[in-house]
Amino acid sequence: MNARSGPLAQRKIALIKQACCVRGSLFYSSQRSSFSQIAIRPAETATPGAKHGADFSTSATKKSHDDLISKEIFLDVLGSAATKREAKSYLSRFRSAKHKIDQPRLQNARRPDGGVNLGNLYVPARAIDQYPLFVQGQSKPHGSDEVSESLHIALVKIREPHLINDSTLQDVALTLVKLNRLGMSSVIVVDCEDENHSHNSDLRRLTREQADRVATALEYHDAHGARRLDSVLQISGIASTGLHSSVKVRSNIHIASPNLLLSPLRKRKIPVVAPIAFTSTSQMLVHVPADEAILALIRYFAGLQPHLSPDAEPQAVAQDIASMQKAISLDRVILLDPLGGIPSLDNQHRSHVFINLEQEFDAIKSELSSPITEAGTPGPKDAPSLYSIGSDKYGSESSSTDSHPISPTSATSSDKVSDIRSISSDPIIGQKMSAISKIHLKNLGLLRNALAMLPPSSSGLITTAEIAANSRQRPQAADAGPGVGTRRLQNPLVHNLLTNKPSVSPSLPTDRVQQYSTSGKEQDFVVPATFFKHGMPVSIFPDPKHGAWSPPSASRPSIQLFDPRIDLPRLIELIEESFERKLDAPLYLQRIEKCVAGIVVAGDYQGCAILTWEPSSHSPSTVVPYLDKFAVLKQSQGESGVADILFNTIMTSCFPDGFCWRSRRNNPVNKWYFQRAKGTWNLPGTSWAMFWATDGVSEGEGRGMLGDYESVCRRVDSCWTDA
Numbered sequence: 256m257n258a259r260s261g262p263l264a265q266r267k268i269a270l271i272k273q274a275c276c277v278r279g280s281l282f283y284s285s286q287r288s289s290f291s292q293i294a295i296r297p298a299e300t301a302t303p304g305a306k307h308g309a310d311f312s313t314s315a316t317k318k319s320h321d322d323l324i325s326k327e328i329f330l331d332v333l334g335s336a337a338t339k340r341e342a343k344s345y346l347s348r349f350r351s352a353k354h355k356i357d358q359p360r361l362q363n364a365r366r367p368d369g370g371v372n373l374g375n376l377y378v379p380a381r382a383i384d385q386y387p388l389f390v391q392g393q394s395k396p397h398g399s400d401e402v403s404e405s406l407h408i409a410l411v412k413i414r415e416p417h418l419i420n421d422s423t424l425q426d427v428a429l430t431l432v433k434l435n436r437l438g439m440s441s442v443i444v445v446d447c448e449d450e451n452h453s454h455n456s457d458l459r460r461l462t463r464e465q466a467d468r469v470a471t472a473l474e475y476h477d478a479h480g481a482r483r484l485d486s487v488l489q490i491s492g493i494a495s496t497g498l499h500s501s502v503k504v505r506s507n508i509h510i511a512s513p514n515l516l517l518s519p520l521r522k523r524k525i526p527v528v529a530p531i532a533f534t535s536t537s538q539m540l541v542h543v544p545a546d547e548a549i550l551a552l553i554r555y556f557a558g559l560q561p562h563l564s565p566d567a568e569p570q571a572v573a574q575d576i577a578s579m580q581k582a583i584s585l586d587r588v589i590l591l592d593p594l595g596g597i598p599s600l601d602n603q604h605r606s607h608v609f610i611n612l613e614q615e616f617d618a619i620k621s622e623l624s625s626p627i628t629e630a631g632t633p634g635p636k637d638a639p640s641l642y643s644i645g646s647d648k649y650g651s652e653s654s655s656t657d658s659h660p661i662s663p664t665s666a667t668s669s670d671k672v673s674d675i676r677s678i679s680s681d682p683i684i685g686q687k688m689s690a691i692s693k694i695h696l697k698n699l700g701l702l703r704n705a706l707a708m709l710p711p712s713s714s715g716l717i718t719t720a721e722i723a724a725n726s727r728q729r730p731q732a733a734d735a736g737p738g739v740g741t742r743r744l745q746n747p748l749v750h751n752l753l754t755n756k757p758s759v760s761p762s763l764p765t766d767r768v769q770q771y772s773t774s775g776k777e778q779d780f781v782v783p784a785t786f787f788k789h790g791m792p793v794s795i796f797p798d799p800k801h802g803a804w805s806p807p808s809a810s811r812p813s814i815q816l817f818d819p820r821i822d823l824p825r826l827i828e829l830i831e832e833s834f835e836r837k838l839d840a841p842l843y844l845q846r847i848e849k850c851v852a853g854i855v856v857a858g859d860y861q862g863c864a865i866l867t868w869e870p871s872s873h874s875p876s877t878v879v880p881y882l883d884k885f886a887v888l889k890q891s892q893g894e895s896g897v898a899d900i901l902f903n904t905i906m907t908s909c910f911p912d913g914f915c916w917r918s919r920r921n922n923p924v925n926k927w928y929f930q931r932a933k934g935t936w937n938l939p940g941t942s943w944a945m946f947w948a949t950d951g952v953s954e955g956e957g958r959g960m961l962g963d964y965e966s967v968c969r970r971v972d973s974c975w976t977d978a
Contacts, residue, residue, distance in 0.1 A: 344755075406520060408556065409439045409587035409752075410705075412549055414446040416465040418593065419720050421472075426724030427591065428472035430748050431525065435477065439586065439752050440520055442552060443469060443527045446545030458542045459531055466529040473525050481525040487512045488532035488548060490541065508532060508547050510555040528552070546701050549588070556585040557708045588705045588715040588787075589748065590698055595719045596785030597623070597695055606783075609761035611790035611900050612703050623696050706789040714755055715787030718747050722783040747784040757786035762899040762906070762931055791858030793900060796820055799908045804852050806868045806878045813851045813868070816844060825860045833886035836975045843974035852880065855904050862887040862897040864905055866914070869971060871963035879967045882916035902931060906948060913949025917968040920944045936965075943968055 411431065416424065431441045447461045466483045473481035489511030510516060511533075519526050530548035533540050554560045558576035596606030600622045610619065702715040725746055747758045797804070797814055807813035816823050831838050847867055855864040865884040871877040882905065891897040905914070913933070918925055919942055929935055932946040934953055945968040952961050972978075 405584040406582060407439050408520070408583060408585050409434060409441050409589055410444070410549060410552055410556075410585060411441050411589045411591065412444045412446055412545055413469065413720065414545070414590070414592045415449060416445050416469060416720075417447055417461060423720055423724050424468065424472050425475065427720050428469070429476050430723050430746055431473065432477040433749060434752055435479075435523065435525065437749070437752055440523065441525050442516070442520070443525065444530060444545050444548050444552070445469060445527065446530070448545065455542050459529075459540065462529045462531060462542060466527045470525075470527045473527070477525070479523040479525075481527055482519045483527045483529060484515055484519075485529035485531045485540075486533065487515050487528060488530065488543060488551060489535055490532045490543070491535045506547060506551060506554070508543055508551045509560055510551060513555065516552075516555075546697065549701065550704060553585060553588070553705050553708055555579075556583050559708055585709055586713055587751065588702060588709075588713070589723075590701070590715070590717045591720045591723055592694070592698060592717055593719060594691060594694055594698075595722070595783060596717050597699055607761075607785045608759055609757045609786045609788070609896065609899065610699075610702075611788060611793070611896070612706060613790040614793045614900065614904075616699070616703055620696065620699060623692055623699065702787045706787060709789070711789060712755070713789070714751070716747060716751055716784055717787070718784035722746075723748055747786075751786065756896070758784060760899060760930070761786075761896075762902040764931065764933070788896060790896070790900070791861060793858075793904050794820075794856045795904065795908060796854045796856075799853075804866075804909060806852075807849060813849055814853060815848070816851065816854070821854060821856075822860065826854075826856075826863060829860050829863055829888060830884055830886045832889060833892075834975075836977060839974045839976045842972075846972055846974060847883065850878075853909055855901055855909065857887075857897050857901050857904075858891075860888075861891045861895070862901050864901050864909075866905065866909055869967040871966050872970060873962040873966040874959065877963050879963050880910045880912075880914040881967055881971070882910075882914055883971070885916070898927070910948075913947065913952075915945065915947040915949070915964040915968065917943045917945050917971070936961075938965065938969060941969060 413419075413427070419427070431443070434441060445462060445465045447458060447465055463483070463485060466485065470481035470483050487510055489509050491507055491509055491511075516526055516528075528548060530543050530545045531540055532543045532548075551560070556579070558579040597610065597619065599605065599607045607619070610616075698717055702717070706713060706715055723746065745758055750756075750758050796818060805811065816826065827838055827840050847865070850867045850869060852866040852868050854866070857863065863884070863886050864882060867881050867883045868878040869881045871879050885898075885901065887897045887901070916928075917938075918928055920937060921942075922944075925944055928944075928946050932948055933950060934947050936945045937943075938945055945964060947964055949960065952958075952964065
């Protein structure tokens with residue numbers, strides 16, 4: 256081993272052992288609750304000032320600061336509760352980047368072979384118990400065993416950094432440094448646009464000041480440093496029109512100095528981009544919208560930036576694009592916004608947990624644009640909107656959303672609607688609410704345009720700076736009660752890097768999730784972030800938009816699987832691959848011929864659900880809504896969100912009043928089913944576990960429904976050839 260790399264490697268091994276010891280003593284002792292109170296803070300030996308660079312008085316102080324940050328990273332990794340599958344996927348994708356995390360003084364030294372092996376931090380099975388995945392049978396983790404040489408990047412926009420206090424900004428910087436050390440380099444864009452800084456020169460000055468402030472905070476925590484960039488963008492004469500697309504692929508704003516951007520990234524510095532561009536004709540510096548700067552960076556990293564040279568050879572352009580796409584992987588687009596995630600119509604989670612843009616963009620855009628009337632339905636366009644809430648800037652000087660009178664974290668859905676009705680006559684508040692709604696729409700549109708230009712594995716995240724800074728704010732332990740609880744308060748940025756998932760499963764019922772404020776007091780469940788994927792379309796046959804599903808009748812027969820809109824061979828192939836069993840197709844088609852309620856197909860047959868109306872022998876005149884088949888391709892199980900997308904679609908669009916299903920007792924998916932069901936029962940004398948997603952089944956008059964469900968789950972023929 257190289258003499259200079261030996262002490263570093265030994266220190267990393269020691270830190271891993273410490274983290275593992277912490278894990279063993281805390282996760283497996285009776286003092287498990289004390290883990291949530293651990294907070295290792297970096298030594299505050301310097302106060303960030305105007306100049307760049309961390310001011311460590313001695314090398315010992317610098318080493319201590321670095322070691323403490325490393326320990327915090329291990330604690331955040333442990334607290335993320337990623338499953339073995341997610342850990343392997345992360346390691347396979349980021350292994351190459353993590354081998355390059357050595358200190359700057361070792362840049363020219365021989366790297367140790369092992370690097371930081373985070374895989375040992377994810378066992379044993381407590382994490383799996385808390386976050387079950389929809390995985391049937393044996394499947395391989397995503398990602399190749401080959402080590403990727405791509406530079407993994409997270410593009411981060413910080414909106415209104417001038418309103419973020421120094422302490423919060425320091426913690427945000429610490430979180431971004433953690434991402435950097437875990438293999439995800441950040442490129443930051445500051446967005447200082449507001450009504451108080453509309454003049455171009457004032458906005459340029461404020462933008463530079465805040466970019467310097469962010470860079471200073473980053474350098475305080477990372478000796479690799481940060482670098483402000485305000486001359487990488489150019490406004491050219493290339494028209495923004497000419498390419499008809501729903502996605503903004505073309506623009507007249509480009510990356511004019513790629514080396515200024517890539518050079519710090521290669522040195523593991525964090526570029527802080529000020530959205531200031533120079534014009535190609537007059538060479539004047541002008542402020543450009545931060546969203547346009549974000550999209551320009553995405554086009555460049557994705558290899559979609561048009562070549563500015565008219566003499567460029569097409570073959571050379573193609574080679575440049577291929578080379579860029581191979582060298583750089585833009586994996587995340589993160590928006591730190593005072594408003595937080597995209598608000599949800601039902602308000603159960605206060606904001607959307609996960610948005611499948613291909614399926615939900617139009618509906619959510621309509622919701623955000625639709626105001627609320629007395630009946631709680633869309634009203635006149637000039638009325639205030641339910642979604643125009645949630646910013647401290649527009650109603651409170653406090654940085655805590657808990658104190659806001661109409662904050663999404665401080666009231667129930669009915670309370671909020673009442674509050675909005677009571678203040679809707681105030682024109683000033685109405686204008687502020689409208690402004691907030693427009694910002695939500697801009698964020699939604701930005702993520703849609705961004706992810707449409709990136710690979711399907713890329714994702715987006717919207718949260719607040721306060722939540723992004725929360726890694727060191729460990730809540731006091733509290734009794735989670737008998738329900739199914741989730742993990743302790745997490746940093747969504749670190750969790751998203753490790754899992755590429757939202758912090759909470761989007762198909763999990765609200766009453767199965769509990770979360771606590773940083774003060775340790777239980778409060779209404781709040782999802783602090785919205786996770787985005789370009790995702791996949793969802794096809795429903797018949798479409799509930801044309802009428803709610805109802806039992807078949809002479810005037811309205813059931814849909815047939817031979818319907819030309821359904822690819823029956825692929826449907827059967829999907830079911831057989833998911834269950835790893837051979838379906839007796841003729842027998843199955845005969846069984847469900849007259850009782851199909853509908854079929855849900857996710858993407859290009861990546862997942863499907865077949866739902867039926869089953870007659871009850873318990874009540875002869877009753878038909879029961881039944882989930883007959885629920886299948887997801889092996890390659891889409893666990894990480895792509897297909898199972899959540901399907902289940903949510905069934906719950907919200909197909910059988911909103913509830914349904915039942917069954918599964919063999921030894922099915923590994925049962926843990927996933929259990930968390931989403933309102934009730935379950937192991938049917939005596941059978942190998943089946945029965946589940947239902949209906950309220951009140953085991954109470955009072957609902958007991959009759961329980962008998963109907965039991966009769967169906969006992970009687971239905973599964974139609975497997977090996978049954």
